Amino acid sequence: MTCNCHLEHIISLTFISDPATGRRRNAVSHDAILDATYVMLEEIGFDKLSLEGVAARAGVGKATIYRWWPNKSALAMESLLRAVEPMPPIGDSGSSRQDIEDHMTRLSQLLRGKSGRVVREMIALAQFDDETMRIFNDNYLEPRRVALVSVLRRGAQRGEFREDFDLNLVFDLLYAPLLQRLLTGSADIDERQIQSQLKLVLGSIALEQPVVQ
Amino acid sequence: MTCNCHLEHIISLTFISDPATGRRRNAVSHDAILDATYVMLEEIGFDKLSLEGVAARAGVGKATIYRWWPNKSALAMESLLRAVEPMPPIGDSGSSRQDIEDHMTRLSQLLRGKSGRVVREMIALAQFDDETMRIFNDNYLEPRRVALVSVLRRGAQRGEFREDFDLNLVFDLLYAPLLQRLLTGSADIDERQIQSQLKLVLGSIALEQPVVQ
Amino acid sequence: MTCNCHLEHIISLTFISDPATGRRRNAVSHDAILDATYVMLEEIGFDKLSLEGVAARAGVGKATIYRWWPNKSALAMESLLRAVEPMPPIGDSGSSRQDIEDHMTRLSQLLRGKSGRVVREMIALAQFDDETMRIFNDNYLEPRRVALVSVLRRGAQRGEFREDFDLNLVFDLLYAPLLQRLLTGSADIDERQIQSQLKLVLGSIALEQPVVQ
Amino acid sequence: MTCNCHLEHIISLTFISDPATGRRRNAVSHDAILDATYVMLEEIGFDKLSLEGVAARAGVGKATIYRWWPNKSALAMESLLRAVEPMPPIGDSGSSRQDIEDHMTRLSQLLRGKSGRVVREMIALAQFDDETMRIFNDNYLEPRRVALVSVLRRGAQRGEFREDFDLNLVFDLLYAPLLQRLLTGSADIDERQIQSQLKLVLGSIALEQPVVQ
DNA sequence: TCATAACCGAGACGGTACGTCTCGTCTTGGG
DNA sequence: CCCAAGACGAGACGTACCGTCTCGGTTATGA
Numbered sequence: 001m002t003c004n005c006h007l008e009h010i011i012s013l014t015f016i017s018d019p020a021t022g023r024r025r026n027a028v029s030h031d032a033i034l035d036a037t038y039v040m041l042e043e044i045g046f047d048k049l050s051l052e053g054v055a056a057r058a059g060v061g062k063a064t065i066y067r068w069w070p071n072k073s074a075l076a077m078e079s080l081l082r083a084v085e086p087m088p089p090i091g092d093s094g095s096s097r098q099d100i101e102d103h104m105t106r107l108s109q110l111l112r113g114k115s116g117r118v119v120r121e122m123i124a125l126a127q128f129d130d131e132t133m134r135i136f137n138d139n140y141l142e143p144r145r146v147a148l149v150s151v152l153r154r155g156a157q158r159g160e161f162r163e164d165f166d167l168n169l170v171f172d173l174l175y176a177p178l179l180q181r182l183l184t185g186s187a188d189i190d191e192r193q194i195q196s197q198l199k200l201v202l203g204s205i206a207l208e209q210p211v212v213q
Numbered sequence: 214m215t216c217n218c219h220l221e222h223i224i225s226l227t228f229i230s231d232p233a234t235g236r237r238r239n240a241v242s243h244d245a246i247l248d249a250t251y252v253m254l255e256e257i258g259f260d261k262l263s264l265e266g267v268a269a270r271a272g273v274g275k276a277t278i279y280r281w282w283p284n285k286s287a288l289a290m291e292s293l294l295r296a297v298e299p300m301p302p303i304g305d306s307g308s309s310r311q312d313i314e315d316h317m318t319r320l321s322q323l324l325r326g327k328s329g330r331v332v333r334e335m336i337a338l339a340q341f342d343d344e345t346m347r348i349f350n351d352n353y354l355e356p357r358r359v360a361l362v363s364v365l366r367r368g369a370q371r372g373e374f375r376e377d378f379d380l381n382l383v384f385d386l387l388y389a390p391l392l393q394r395l396l397t398g399s400a401d402i403d404e405r406q407i408q409s410q411l412k413l414v415l416g417s418i419a420l421e422q423p424v425v426q
Numbered sequence: 427m428t429c430n431c432h433l434e435h436i437i438s439l440t441f442i443s444d445p446a447t448g449r450r451r452n453a454v455s456h457d458a459i460l461d462a463t464y465v466m467l468e469e470i471g472f473d474k475l476s477l478e479g480v481a482a483r484a485g486v487g488k489a490t491i492y493r494w495w496p497n498k499s500a501l502a503m504e505s506l507l508r509a510v511e512p513m514p515p516i517g518d519s520g521s522s523r524q525d526i527e528d529h530m531t532r533l534s535q536l537l538r539g540k541s542g543r544v545v546r547e548m549i550a551l552a553q554f555d556d557e558t559m560r561i562f563n564d565n566y567l568e569p570r571r572v573a574l575v576s577v578l579r580r581g582a583q584r585g586e587f588r589e590d591f592d593l594n595l596v597f598d599l600l601y602a603p604l605l606q607r608l609l610t611g612s613a614d615i616d617e618r619q620i621q622s623q624l625k626l627v628l629g630s631i632a633l634e635q636p637v638v639q
Numbered sequence: 640m641t642c643n644c645h646l647e648h649i650i651s652l653t654f655i656s657d658p659a660t661g662r663r664r665n666a667v668s669h670d671a672i673l674d675a676t677y678v679m680l681e682e683i684g685f686d687k688l689s690l691e692g693v694a695a696r697a698g699v700g701k702a703t704i705y706r707w708w709p710n711k712s713a714l715a716m717e718s719l720l721r722a723v724e725p726m727p728p729i730g731d732s733g734s735s736r737q738d739i740e741d742h743m744t745r746l747s748q749l750l751r752g753k754s755g756r757v758v759r760e761m762i763a764l765a766q767f768d769d770e771t772m773r774i775f776n777d778n779y780l781e782p783r784r785v786a787l788v789s790v791l792r793r794g795a796q797r798g799e800f801r802e803d804f805d806l807n808l809v810f811d812l813l814y815a816p817l818l819q820r821l822l823t824g825s826a827d828i829d830e831r832q833i834q835s836q837l838k839l840v841l842g843s844i845a846l847e848q849p850v851v852q
Numbered sequence: 853t854c855a856t857a858a859c860c861g862a863g864a865c866g867g868t869a870c871g872t873c874t875c876g877t878c879t880t881g882g883g
Numbered sequence: 884c885c886c887a888a889g890a891c892g893a894g895a896c897g898t899a900c901c902g903t904c905t906c907g908g909t910t911a912t913g914a
Contacts, residue, residue, distance in 0.1 A: 022863030023905040047341050052895055061866040123396055124340035128260050133398055169409050176389035185346055196382050204417030265874055274887045448858030449910045473767045478900055487861045553763035554686050595835050602815035611772055622808050630843030661889030662879040691869055700892045
């Protein structure tokens with residue numbers, strides 16, 4: 001028997017051996033815990049979040065939390081992952097540049113909203129625990145990297161982009177500035193900036209197009 | 214009498230009136246506190262750092278810490294700022310591109326070392342407290358932004374770079390990928406990557422130079 | 427079906443109706459529980475004894491314990507009663523005084539050994555639960571009282587002892603000092619003391635013998 | 640500086656070094672803890688007594704309890720010792736026998752009342768912890784033993800009693816039956832029984848007096 | 853022979869309390 | 884007025900057990 005959390009296909013946080021004996025895990029409690037965690041993260045923040053409080057709010061014994069999550073970070077991370085909007089799907093309009101632009105536009109919208117706060121918290125959490133970091137990378141960053149890189153590769157095969165650049169680097173140049181703004185509060189994430197950024201980054205790898213359009 | 218911490222000219226964390234009477238602040242205690250904090254941050258990390266422990270290690274009363282710092286984050290941030298290497302000075306070799314390349318190379322070296330861990334911790338801390346965020350931005354990120362932007366501007370004036378790009382955006386494209394790698398552990402910060410990045414970013418704003426060199 | 431514990435004829439602790447159908451009680455588990463309980467009582471004492479631990483050690487589900495014993499005290503008491511040495515039989519040598527002396531000597535030997543610790547623990551347990559107290563009195567103290575009183579009565583009928591004393595009081599004067607030493611650790615239970623005590627107590631009820639022998 | 644508990648002259652439970660620095664122990668809290676403990680012992684018994692509850696009731700942090708008492712037993716023992724009536728003083732009427740009779744009469748009265756319950760609980764507690772046992776012996780049993788033995792010795796010197804008996808044994812014969820009845824609930828402690836007991840025990844060591852008066 | 857019961861192991865569950873730790877505040881006495 | 888030492892009320896930590904409750908599986912009748 002495996003974890004009955006709805007993220008089981010992505011995260012391997014809560015491994016459950018199958019002893020084929022003993023009472024089964026209570027799905028209601030599991031969800032109540034993650035829900036309570038998320039609500040309390042919103043209300044009082046990670047710092048002041050206590051598993052004691054989560055247990056009380058979820059109507060659950062503390063031991064039940066400790067049975068399934070190794071620490072506060074991992075619990076918070078899983079609750080945040082449930083809350084973050086799923087990755088904006090990347091279509092295939094024929095123009096990879098257009099596909100990327102659509103994705104980045106949608107991403108910037110999400111980061112301006114709830115997801116922004118959530119992602120910011122997840123990255124902060126990840127700094128204090130390697131396992132938590134792994135969960136974030138595996139479930140947030142990597143899927144986006146994979147998707148975007150494949151669009152870039154498609155574009156390169158089509159002749160839209162040059163082929164002599166590390167596509168992972170291009171991904172970093174697209175995502176990192178947004179995350180930096182998110183984490184340093186140094187500036188809002190606005191549409192115009194995204195456009196400038198796309199012009200500069202994609203322009204530099206564009207083929208048969210002058211850098212200035 | 215004022216705060217004798219060496220950052221007093223920048224941060225207004227520790228505000229001390231000058232009552233012109235009574236015993237003066239003990240500089241030895243002050244340093245012992247920051248030193249103990251830094252050492253313990255290295256040993257056990259921010260999470261497990263306790264003011265109780267810092268006081269014991271520094272041979273100081275807890276009240277003395279509370280007298281001068283409002284919370285754990287502020288104390289940690291100050292101790293980290295003391296420890297982070299000063300910004301690599303940016304010279305003027307005649308070539309702005311070369312100046313930037315030198316700076317970025319040096320930066321990547323620093324981030325691979327002690328400074329990397331320190332910066333990573335500072336950014337994480339800053340997510341949980343606005344004041345801490347302000348201190349980090351004012352004392353770490355902004356000075357680097359100002360310096361790099363001025364080099365970029367110099368280059369633009371010299372005709373090395375085009376003038377139709379937001380220089381702050383360029384700064385982000387240079388710094389953010391490094392910080393992202395630092396924060397997500399997704400890849401080490403290696404020299405070759407820096408070179409690729411510089412080629413792509415600076416290449417795209419270079420004037421009178423083909424993107425392919 | 428009834429309780430198959432070997433004390434069922436005396437204690438009515440475990441009352442089981444006979445449903446005439448269904449699986450029968452597992453005697454192996456039953457013994458394993460009492461054995462594990464006794465061993466753990468020796469190893470860690472009553473305070474730290476947990477039914478959780480007993481279940482684990484006995485290789486038994488917790489529910490099986492709760493099915494047959496109402497609480498920790500009852501379980502411990504039953505396991506101790508199994509372990510306490512049976513009452514030293516009191517013979518009839520012709521001299522009641524000699525019979526009593528033999529019994530007391532044997533008793534003091536037992537109390538110096540395993541039985542001593544066991545009795546001590548049983549008395550302590552009994553202070554916290556009336557039912558437990560009843561079991562202890564019925565199964566330990568009363569049988570000894572009855573036996574000793576009958577020897578005393580026999581002696582009185584024979585003309586060894588005076589008949590104007592409460593034989594229960596004499597029993598108390600014989601047993602209580604031993605139990606007191608056991609419970610207060612104020613002195614070991616040594617042979618010489620027993621002799622002094624017998625001389626004093628039995629001497630005072632002896633007939634046709636000067637107090638000074 | 641020493642323990643400010645009002646029993647400091649007798650018990651050495653709470654040893655306090657004199658660091659000559661730091662805040663001093665709060666006498667109000669100390670008393671509140673012992674009071675709360677005693678009240679709760681009466682209300683719910685030792686088994687269900689929790690330091691958590693004591694702390695809450697006393698309006699005190701749990702750590703304050705753990706700072707000054709090593710465990711629940713020691714705390715309960717000290718609170719009970721405060722509650723037990725002081726030893727009935729033994730006068731000197733000229734007749735040691737009379738003095739002892741007065742003491743035993745008063746003792747049986749006390750044991751029928753609050754002190755009885757308290758002593759019973761103290762003895763039970765003492766079975767689970769050696770230190771607790773020591774406290775009980777030192778503060779309850781020994782003072783009574785010393786006092787009674789000295790009266791017996793006085794009687795022997797006066798020629799009331801024979802001198803060839805262990806006075807400690809006589810003390811045991813006087814006290815132990817009362818404690819046994821207390822602990823086994825086997826009988827109430829009544830006046831007539833005390834008289835029988837005195838007649839038998841003191842009679843047997845009496846000089847120049849027929850055993851039957 | 854097969855359904856019905858009761859038993860059993862395992863172990864999850866909501867709870868309570870443990871004993872420890874740290875928080876931020878508050879005396880102390882000394883400098 | 885500063886300082887160290889350290890007691891204090893508060894409350895979370897992570898652990899251990901409590902007594903109850905599924906689970907799947909195992910005996911034993913007796914219909």
